[in-house]
Amino acid sequence: MNVIRTNAPSQTQKNDAITLQEVCRSHDHISLTLPMEEDCIYFLLYDEETLLSVLCAFFTENMDYECSGFTHPGHRQKxxxxxxxxxxxxxxxxxxxxxxxxxxxxxxIHALQAMDASFWYQEHIMELPLTQSIKTSRLKEGSSFDALSLSIASSPEETPIQCVFLLDGKQVGSCCLDALEHGAYFYGFEISEPYRNQGLGSACLSLFLDTYFAHPNARRYKKLFLQVSGLNKPAISLYKKAGFQITESLSYYVY
Known part of the structure; x- marks a missing residue:
């Protein structure tokens, strides 16, 4: 067995990792993928020219390492x-x-339990189909911010974009949107601390959905999706009110 550690995997190593990833995804019926990014560290375990196990890790802003990996189904528990x-x-x-x-x-799960890794929290992936008109009427119930406006840093043809919410000309929140192969990814949605718990989150989300996805070029997306912590009950409630549904849940373990 040979372990290779690299920050810059060759194209052959990338192809081997992706092939192993797809074998495991098909076998385990999961959607997780390796984060093929420039700041990742890769550890690849080969038996001659066959990749049997791969580990990918990157250093986060929380001063820890987020890890993803796959081991061939026929070579596990070894x-x-x-x-x-x-x-x-x-x-x-x-x-x-x-x-x-x-x-x-x-x-x-068995592998993490054998390592004595501890459960931390869950994170949900939520999706909103964009094949039909978005209905934001429930978001608007009980909230009125006539002076609220939205500034989009780029046109709907370009991504990623950054949006800023303004109330009487003052920034009160922001969000970002990126385009991925299977839809549009909504992230970084935040309301400034002094303006929270006033219904502004609903108003801003409604304004964003009504403004951005009314543009013809934005309708090329089939779905809008986001990730939210399972601990953030108010955000989950808000997204459900907008029509988002939980489609996948990830559990985070710490070792």
Whole structure:
């Protein structure tokens, strides 16, 4: 067995990792993928030219490492992934390792339990179909901000975009939108601290949906999706009111 550690995997190594990823996704019926980004560290365990296990990690703003990985279904429970974890720990020191996992993948849960990793919290993926007209009437119930306006930093043809919400000309919130292969990703939605708990979140979300997705070029997206912490009950309630539904839940474990 040969373990390779790299910040810049070759095209062959990337292809091997993606192939292994797809084998595992199909076997485990999950949608998680490796974060193929420039600031990631990769650990690849090969048996000659066959990739059996891969671990990808990146340093977060919370001073920990978020980790994702896959081991070939036919080569699990042999200590391969543990070996990659131990190799990562040799250079991370006391930093926590964070693992986002799909609870439906029992092999992953068993592996984390064997490591004595601790459950932290859940995060939900929520989706809003854009094939029909967006209905924001429920968001507007009980809130009235006539002086609220939306400033979009770029045209609907361009992404990512940053949006700023203004109340009487003063910034009170913001959000971002990016285009991915399977839809538009809504993130960074935030209301400034002094303006929270006044119904402004509903008004801003309604204004964004009504303004941005009224543009013909924005209608090319089939769905709008976002991620929200399972601990953030007010945000989940707000998104459900706008028509978003939870389509997937990820559990986060700490080691």
């Amino acid at each position: 200590g391969y992934f543990t070996k990659l974890i131990e190799t990562l720990l040799d250079e991370t020191g006391d930093s926590d390792l964070i693992f986002p996992v799909d609870e439906s993948c029992k092999d992953t």
